[in-house]
Amino acid sequence: MGNTDNLAKLLKALPPIKLHEFVSSQLEVALPALNGHQAKEEQRESLAAALAKLDLAMQQQIEKVAGQLILLTDGPGQDVVEGLREGIFNTAEQKDFNQLSNKYERVLWLYLSAPRLFKEALDARQADILRQSRACYTGFIAPKRLVIVNNGAVRHTFHEQVTQQLGCAMQDLTIHIFMRRRLDLQSGEEIDLYQISLHHNASLQSVSSKKTSCMQSSYLTYEPASGELEVSSETPEHREILARITVDTLFRQPFSGQKIPLKQYAYQRLSESCLFDLSEEDSVAFVKVTELGYTEADRTLQVKTWVNDTEDIYTAAKLMLGAKFDFRKHRLTYAKLSIRLKKIGQDRARILAVILSGDNRCNIKAKREKDRKLCERLLTKLQLIREIGEAMPVEATD
Numbered sequence: 001m002g003n004t005d006n007l008a009k010l011l012k013a014l015p016p017i018k019l020h021e022f023v024s025s026q027l028e029v030a031l032p033a034l035n036g037h038q039a040k041e042e043q044r045e046s047l048a049a050a051l052a053k054l055d056l057a058m059q060q061q062i063e064k065v066a067g068q069l070i071l072l073t074d075g076p077g078q079d080v081v082e083g084l085r086e087g088i089f090n091t092a093e094q095k096d097f098n099q100l101s102n103k104y105e106r107v108l109w110l111y112l113s114a115p116r117l118f119k120e121a122l123d124a125r126q127a128d129i130l131r132q133s134r135a136c137y138t139g140f141i142a143p144k145r146l147v148i149v150n151n152g153a154v155r156h157t158f159h160e161q162v163t164q165q166l167g168c169a170m171q172d173l174t175i176h177i178f179m180r181r182r183l184d185l186q187s188g189e190e191i192d193l194y195q196i197s198l199h200h201n202a203s204l205q206s207v208s209s210k211k212t213s214c215m216q217s218s219y220l221t222y223e224p225a226s227g228e229l230e231v232s233s234e235t236p237e238h239r240e241i242l243a244r245i246t247v248d249t250l251f252r253q254p255f256s257g258q259k260i261p262l263k264q265y266a267y268q269r270l271s272e273s274c275l276f277d278l279s280e281e282d283s284v285a286f287v288k289v290t291e292l293g294y295t296e297a298d299r300t301l302q303v304k305t306w307v308n309d310t311e312d313i314y315t316a317a318k319l320m321l322g323a324k325f326d327f328r329k330h331r332l333t334y335a336k337l338s339i340r341l342k343k344i345g346q347d348r349a350r351i352l353a354v355i356l357s358g359d360n361r362c363n364i365k366a367k368r369e370k371d372r373k374l375c376e377r378l379l380t381k382l383q384l385i386r387e388i389g390e391a392m393p394v395e396a397t398d
Contacts, residue, residue, distance in 0.1 A: 004059055006066035007051065013073075013104040016043035022108060027062055029054065065111075072107045072121055075368035080124040081106065083181035083190065084117055120178050123197035127219035128182070130232035137232050138239040139260030144227035146251040148177065148194060158249040162198060165241050166216075172201040177250075183369035196220040196246060220246055228260060267335050267356045267384045271327040273314050277381045283341055285349075287378060289313050291336035292327055300333075307338045307351060333357060339378065354379070 010019055016034060023029050031050050034043045051059065071077055089097060093113070100106045110118040130136040155175075163170045176197040181190045198218040218233035220242060229247065231239040240257055247255035276287040292313055293302030303317045311319070318325050339352040354375050355363040364375045379385050 004051075004063045004066070006070045007059075007063050009070055010066050010104060011044055011048055011051075013102060014108065015105075016040055016047050018105065018108065020047055022112070023051070023062060026112065027065065029058060029062065068118075068122060069104070069107050069111060071125060072110070072118075073103045075371070076128050077107075077121070077125045078103060079183065079369045080121045080128065080180070081110070083183075084121055084124065089114075120176060120180070120195070120197075123176055123217075123219065124180050124195055126217065127195065127197070127221055127230075127232055130219060131221070131230050133232075136234055137230065138236070138243075140229045140231065140240070140243045140255075141258045141260055142222065142227045142229040142243075142247050142251075142255060143253050145224045146222065146227075146247070146253055147224070148250045149252050150177075154250060154252075158245065161245045161249060162242065163200075165238060165245065166198070166200050166218075168200045174199040183373065191223055191225055194220075194222040194224070196222075196250075198242070218242060222246070222251075230260075263385050265356050265362050265379070265384055266386050268332055269382065269384060270335050270337075271330070271332055273312060274382065276378065281374070281378070283344055283347075283374070284378075285340040285342050287340070288338050289335065290338045291334065291355075292317075292332060293334035294327075294330040295333045296330065302334060304336075307340065337378075339375070356384070 014022075020031060020034055024031050031047070034046060038046070051062070054062075072081055085094070085097065097106060097109060100109060107118075110121065131139075159170060159173065159175060162175070163173050166173065176195070176199075178195050180193050180195050182193055183189075184191045196219070198220075200216055201214070216234070218231070218235075218238060220232075221230045222228070229243050231243050233239050233242065244255045244257065247253055270289055270292065278284050278287065288307060290307060290309075290313065291302060291304045293300060295301075303313060303320065305311065305313045305316045309316065314327065317327065335356045337354040337356075339354065341347070341350050341352065343349040352367070352371055352375060353363070364372050367375065376385065
């Protein structure tokens with residue numbers, strides 16, 4: 001097959017018969033029947049061969065849907081599914097859902113049996129990813145415990161004002177408003193959230209003076225308990241105005257425009273050996289600095305050690321670079337922390353990697369909410385996080 005990485009993942013993860021039924025019935029693709037007497041691996045090979053014979057356009061159509069399914073199987077995707085399903089499924093549906101063997105089957109079930117929930121989950125996952133990027137995110141302080149005024153006139157006014165701000169026609173703007181839940185990183189409790197997703201077709205002027213269009217999305221998440229309103233959009237000038245329109249129109253309350261302080265990772269403390277306070281972290285075996293690096297005069301030096309190395313990275317650097325070498329003489333531009341988690345109950349022993357680079361880049365945005373909570377708590381204890389007042393136009397690492 002061509003560039004169909006997501007479909008290949010589904011081939012490995014789903015029972016062949018389920019993937020065959022999905023592609024044949026839902027996507028209306030004619031595929032030869034599977035041999036029920038064959039082992040699953042043989043069925044997968046037959047199915048892969050049949051899919052490879054499809055024309056490129058059909059493969060790309062299947063790959064597009066497979067890509068949406070795969071998005072909800074990573075950490076943020078699974079967190080969103082968990083936060084949405086409890087309030088929507090009835091008891092029988094929840095039982096069927098829980099009996100499915102793996103996350104790929106559960107996501108496929110959502111696509112087939114709860115398409116509205118599936119779309120909401122995709123929106124919520126993207127909003128959670130973008131809120132960790134300083135290039136796309138701005139947080140505002142709104143009044144607490146607001147409730148959306150949900151009637152036709154209010155929704156029409158909101159739709160009209162947003163289209164004026166985005167510069168598109170009303171028919172080119174799709175608005176989704178729904179409730180979901182998210183794990184609070186500070187308290188560890190689940191909190192209710194309003195999710196507002198805006199999708200619109202934006203016209204682009206090409207070099208040849210022909211107009212083309214592309215889909216652009218913005219996401220607003222409001223937490224009634226704290227009053228925090230998060231806006232994620234690749235267009236900075238839209239964020240405050242979208243926040244103001246939302247509070248003024250949907251919530252019928254005045255909006256101050258006060259911003260939530262952002263976080264910056266000040267990890268120069270790692271240039272020297274330090275102790276990690278694990279006294280209240282029963283799930284953590286140890287935390288170790290396994291990589292440090294700096295850049296000077298367009299040249300980069302990066303020292304790496306293994307998690308199980310008997311020497312710490314400071315000793316290892318002296319052994320490699322000389323006894324006088326000292327990271328404290330340099331401004332760090334890269335650091336990696338390895339967090340070893342214990343095996344507790346059904347949770348397996350594993351390692352969380354926290355990568356810090358530049359002034360405010362951190363890779364924890366793509367981790368599960370409970371893992372992000374742990375990572376942020378440890379970084380805070382070591383005073384590696386501080387608040388800054390304004391968003392900085394720097395992309396976060398993946």
